[in-house]
Amino acid sequence: MIATKNISFAYGNENQFQFPDIVCNASESLLITGNSGVGKTTLLHLLGGLLRPISGEINLDNVAIQTLSDKKLDAFRGKNIGIVLQQNHFVEALSVLENVMLASWLATGKKDKAKAKSLLEHLHLEKHWDKLPSQLSVGQQQRVSIARALINNPKVLLADEPTSSLDDANTLKVANLLENLAKEYDTALIIVTHDSRLKERFSNQISLL
Amino acid sequence: MIAKLAWRNIWFKPLNTALSVLLLASSVAIITLLILLQKQFEEQFSSNADNIDLVLGAQGSPLQLVLSSVYQVDAPTGNIEYDSAQVWMRHPFVQSAIPLAFGDNYLGFKIVGTTPEYLSKFNSKIESGRLFSGNFEVVIGSELAKKINLKVGDKFNGTHGDAKEGEQHEEYKYEVVGIASRTGKVIDNLILSNIESVWAMHSEHEQHEGGIQEPKEITAVILQLRNKMAIMTWPRIIGQNTNMQAVSPAIEINRLFTLFGIGLKTLEYLAYGIMLISGISIFIALYNRLKERKYEFALLRLQGASRFQLLWLVLLESLFLCVLGYFFGTIIGRFALQLLSSASEEDFKLGFNPFEIIWNKEGALLIVTLFVGIISAILPAVKAYKMNISKTLANG
Numbered sequence: 383m384i385a386t387k388n389i390s391f392a393y394g395n396e397n398q399f400q401f402p403d404i405v406c407n408a409s410e411s412l413l414i415t416g417n418s419g420v421g422k423t424t425l426l427h428l429l430g431g432l433l434r435p436i437s438g439e440i441n442l443d444n445v446a447i448q449t450l451s452d453k454k455l456d457a458f459r460g461k462n463i464g465i466v467l468q469q470n471h472f473v474e475a476l477s478v479l480e481n482v483m484l485a486s487w488l489a490t491g492k493k494d495k496a497k498a499k500s501l502l503e504h505l506h507l508e509k510h511w512d513k514l515p516s517q518l519s520v521g522q523q524q525r526v527s528i529a530r531a532l533i534n535n536p537k538v539l540l541a542d543e544p545t546s547s548l549d550d551a552n553t554l555k556v557a558n559l560l561e562n563l564a565k566e567y568d569t570a571l572i573i574v575t576h577d578s579r580l581k582e583r584f585s586n587q588i589s590l591l
Numbered sequence: 592m593i594a595k596l597a598w599r600n601i602w603f604k605p606l607n608t609a610l611s612v613l614l615l616a617s618s619v620a621i622i623t624l625l626i627l628l629q630k631q632f633e634e635q636f637s638s639n640a641d642n643i644d645l646v647l648g649a650q651g652s653p654l655q656l657v658l659s660s661v662y663q664v665d666a667p668t669g670n671i672e673y674d675s676a677q678v679w680m681r682h683p684f685v686q687s688a689i690p691l692a693f694g695d696n697y698l699g700f701k702i703v704g705t706t707p708e709y710l711s712k713f714n715s716k717i718e719s720g721r722l723f724s725g726n727f728e729v730v731i732g733s734e735l736a737k738k739i740n741l742k743v744g745d746k747f748n749g750t751h752g753d754a755k756e757g758e759q760h761e762e763y764k765y766e767v768v769g770i771a772s773r774t775g776k777v778i779d780n781l782i783l784s785n786i787e788s789v790w791a792m793h794s795e796h797e798q799h800e801g802g803i804q805e806p807k808e809i810t811a812v813i814l815q816l817r818n819k820m821a822i823m824t825w826p827r828i829i830g831q832n833t834n835m836q837a838v839s840p841a842i843e844i845n846r847l848f849t850l851f852g853i854g855l856k857t858l859e860y861l862a863y864g865i866m867l868i869s870g871i872s873i874f875i876a877l878y879n880r881l882k883e884r885k886y887e888f889a890l891l892r893l894q895g896a897s898r899f900q901l902l903w904l905v906l907l908e909s910l911f912l913c914v915l916g917y918f919f920g921t922i923i924g925r926f927a928l929q930l931l932s933s934a935s936e937e938d939f940k941l942g943f944n945p946f947e948i949i950w951n952k953e954g955a956l957l958i959v960t961l962f963v964g965i966i967s968a969i970l971p972a973v974k975a976y977k978m979n980i981s982k983t984l985a986n987g
Contacts (some may be wrong), residue, residue, distance in 0.1 A: 459895055474888070475596070
């Protein structure tokens with residue numbers, strides 16, 4: 383589970399953000415919505431340990447992540463936080479399967495090939511294991527990203543605008559997929575989006591102003 | 592895994608990689624070639640001049656005298672009278688004196704009139720057959736026996752002079768009576784007979800002309816002295832008092848090396864110049880890729896990679912290129928030496944061994960190569976290390 387208390391962040395002196403408190407328990411879903419410029423991505427980066435808040439607390443599984451050293455935070459993020467980015471980035475030189483295994487190795491030091499395979503199978507990607515990520519369609523790439531985010535059984539799955547480039551039918555599919563996976567893997571799911579289609583889909587919502 | 596990733600990454604851009612490796616390999620090849628060449632060249636020259644204190648011969652260029660009589664590569668400076676040479680050969684200071692008389696060749700290989708001592712001087716033994724004793728009996732060097740396929744009992748006509756296109760001696764045939772063992776020195780490529788054969792072959796002409804019997808001549812004498820002071824004093828004494836000269840091969844060869852040295856140094860600088868360029872090429876390749884790969888790096892950090900792992904990744908990619916370049920370079924360098932060796936074997940009777948490894952110098956070269964790799968990767972690696980992942984991802 384993940385919970386925040388009074389977190390704020392500032393880029394320089396002018397761009398200050400004060401965020402509402404957030405709580406999301408394992409296998410629950412939370413939608414964070416808001417228009418451009420209200421700090422959605424900043425909040426996601428704070429939750430993901432990519433940025434540190436100026437003040438406030440972020441508790442993830444009873445660890446106050448803002449107190450961790452840089453190195454510990456890197457390791458902690460790898461093990462406990464899965465992130466699906468708006469754009470799907472991969473290590474270009476590695477195959478789909480290797481990209482997923484790399485995430486497992488970076489976090490745990492072990493290449494869990496069996497698990498990577500079963501995850502990809504689960505997401506109907508078994509035919510594309512040995513392809514390079516660039517050879518896949520955008521939808522397939524996104525599913526690889528999701529598999530990669532889940533490989534280490536993270537406590538929290540963060541998704542940044544996962545549906546911004548999809549049509550209505552696929553938006554619903556991805557939303558269902560993410561929610562089902564969160565339940566299946568007992569993960570807290572937080573989606574950050576401005577997509578109004580998702581607002582109707584999720585009941586648990588926080589709107590940034 | 593980081594190593595595997597680095598390895599995959601360098602092959603993901605094969606042309607960049609090929610260029611960097613090619614440049615590095617060329618500079619390593621040149622330097623390896625120079626290292627081997629210099630060492631083996633000096634070794635060869637020194638081993639052939641071992642235990643030769645002075646060379647006595649006709650006046651002229653001292654270097655030419657040494658090259659012709661010790662290394663059998665240049666034309667002789669001329670002939671000296673056997674009688675006047677004997678004065679010095681029998682001198683009490685002399686430990687051993689081996690006369691040499693050049694006159695003929697067979698297919699371009701020198702036939703040298705000398706004494707059996709010449710063989711023992713270069714630690715050569717008779718491998719099959721026996722030593723020459725009578726006139727026109729010859730012992731041939733081991734390399735030569737292989738090259739022109741002569742066996743004990745074979746007979747051949749000599750050719751006058753040192754070029755194979757010269758006039759053939761039809762009157763007498765040389766007979767192979769022995770084959771010498773392999774020494775790795777110039778003797779392996781020579782045909783040896785006694786001195787009298789050379790005289791007999793050539794006095795024939797003079798008697799036809801009906802002139803006065805000319806004094807017997809030889810080409811040079813290889814001297815080893817008992818009295819080491821004489822090595823210093825004899826060149827001056829002989830030069831001033833006779834029409835001959837005495838030359839120390841050690842001094843002449845040193846002079847030759849100094850001359851060569853300038854050429855070798857120039858090549859070496861050129862090679863290091865190429866290495867510098869390859870360093871720059873690695874730097875540019877890594878630096879350009881850095882822009883394309885910033886999301887990849889951010890992604891790795893996202894998945895738990897530390898800053899240090901990214902630094903190490905970039906560094907490793909550069910080091911892999913360098914190791915590849917070094918690997919191919921040493922092989923190409925040795926291949927070049929092998930080619931050079933076959934050419935020089937033909938022209939100068941000098942062979943080089945491409946399989947020798949000179950650990951300290953080649954090891955130093957490896958360190959220099961890796962150092963180039965580290966230097967060219969430092970800036971890109973530090974940039975990867977310092978990257979702000981949040982900013983990078985927010986803009987992507």
